[in-house]
Amino acid sequence: MTDETSQDLRAVEWTGDGLSLIDQTALPARLDRIAVREVDQLVDAIVRLVVRGAPAIGAAGAYGVAIALLQGEREGWTRDQLLAAIARIREARPTAVNLAVCVDRVAPFAGQGLAAVLAEADAVVREDLKANHDMGAYGADWLLKRTAPDRPLRILTHCNTGALATAGWGTALGVIRELHSRGLVELVHADETRPLLQGSRLTAWELDHDGIPHVVQADGAAAGTILRGEIDAAIVGADRIAANGDTANKVGTVGVALACAHAGIPFIVAAPTTTVDLATATGDAIHIEMRDEAEILNWSGVRTAPAGSRGHNPAFDVTPGTLVTALVTERGVLEVSAGELPGDRLR
Template sequence: MSSDVRTIEWAGDGLRLLDQTLLPARVEYATVRDVDALVDAIRRLVVRGAPALGVAGAFGVAIVVRQAAREGWDDARRDAAIARVRAARPTAVNLAAGVDRVLPFIAEGVDAVVAEAQAVLDEDVRGNRAIGAFGADWILGRLGVDRPLRVLTHCNAGALATAGWGTALGVVRELHGRGRVELVYADETRPLLQGARLTAWELDQAGIPCVVQADAAAPSTILRGLADVAVIGADRIAANGDTANKIGSVGLALACAAAGIPLVVAAPWSTVDLAVPDGAAIPIEERPAEEVLAWGGARTAPGGVDAFNPAFDVTPARLVTALVTETGVLEVAAGTAPCRRARRRCRRE
């Protein structure tokens, strides 16, 4: 992605967001200055992706504090508004973590909150670069082939989903920088087409060869031997390594296991929720039925039919070959490094 395009940044009096609902047709920004606009932007996916949501949550507290001072709110109303931001999307743990990190700075004033939120953003960019390097090293070492690789990815875990560079796509970008990418298969990611609209746009901007495929084609692509590795992001990872990611990820994981190729999950350590023992305890967001039942404003299903529209699924740890964070690589499926025990060891490395 072009270096002059920023997904999220503080604009002095509000949060400036690249409106991802308009991509790839238009590159436009929205500046949010109140809690209603921020919650709406989060829920409508103007800003999305677990790391970016963490940054939005941190700056969101600053927005609330500014609005509370401007409109004369008491502490109870201010705290209720912060809770709305924190709960705007329940599956991605980073959103709540970003909010919680800056809460202690409220007593020091809005400038202190903004400074800590900026630290969250800066750490994410640095961490993404490390994820890219660790992931590329591990993949090249694991595959042991001296040729460019065919990589499959699902949804969008690039610069658009983070404060910069990307997690899963950060790994791809690092591989590309080393001359080791032949082709990227970008799943379209139904029903909102984050892969077709966002991932393909990022790859095209970066000059990385890619094709878009239907989600249902991905397992066949893997089983036909057309992909060497699948690299995806995550919205929450349980203590045992179970991983929540965009709906459709489980199908990739099963196909990877059947084909004997690695499934690599790339995510910042903040996505690991040690308070959640396993995937069964991860809340799964369900989104509006209209996303499935209609397209372009026209209904595509019979009028009397409803929809089931979970935004995420959970891949069991036994199917996750490796978890790449900014602290290193955990080989989850091997059972040698569950997240709860691995944190200290990985940080030492």
């Protein structure tokens, strides 16, 4: 176990011959790292959510090319075997576009050797970290201008979008951290985020480390909390954003957006441009990952639903762009619901 502050956390670190990943399935009870030196290990870590969050799995995928290259050298793979291994990493989770984007960016360097692959993967991480800090500033500035608060803000967030989900600092949680650094956060409502509790296990853990006042609430409480006037804005991340602004994020997000629209408060998506998929015209074309039904029919290995019940377990839902008040990227802010579409502005 390591004693690290949230700002210094690195969910994905290259060790010289492999990856060190924070095991996010062990939090908040333990801060453990696992060593990954083979493609099977990395794919398993991505599927099991040992590493999760679109930018973080993008970084893992970038370094995964190096893991495949080293394993191929040890085991005498052919070029076709190497390409197949890289493709397995790329396809480990289908909804978050960052994984494919980062693997595709780094894979062409495999022919130039390990040093070239690592240089490009390192660049992916540096750029994501800078993007997170830029997003934090842009998002905070926009929100303060939009709301002109005379007191600290009450913010709702869904799932985990902090250092654990990125190369460091965070996307939506990065905006919250920036607001907190300015003394402008009264309270964060962190949705617990079913079925694996990324909000209560991970977001609350990061908020606690940073000393940011917060409460954890059930996902089903979010809409009522918003409609009672207890929230000034909701800030969430994204796993894929279509050209028209439709946004795939952790399941339960669309309910938050609908409640914000009814209450007339900002619903903000914070994500790097690597999450914007201009080749996808609308959210209808976004593939929604379906996860094992056991995740919602059991808890801690104990069956919680009748033996005859089946599970419906989509990992994500799609929020229409018409409900996205603002999309914050490292390039600035687009007011999507007002007609500033990613497909028009980010090409």
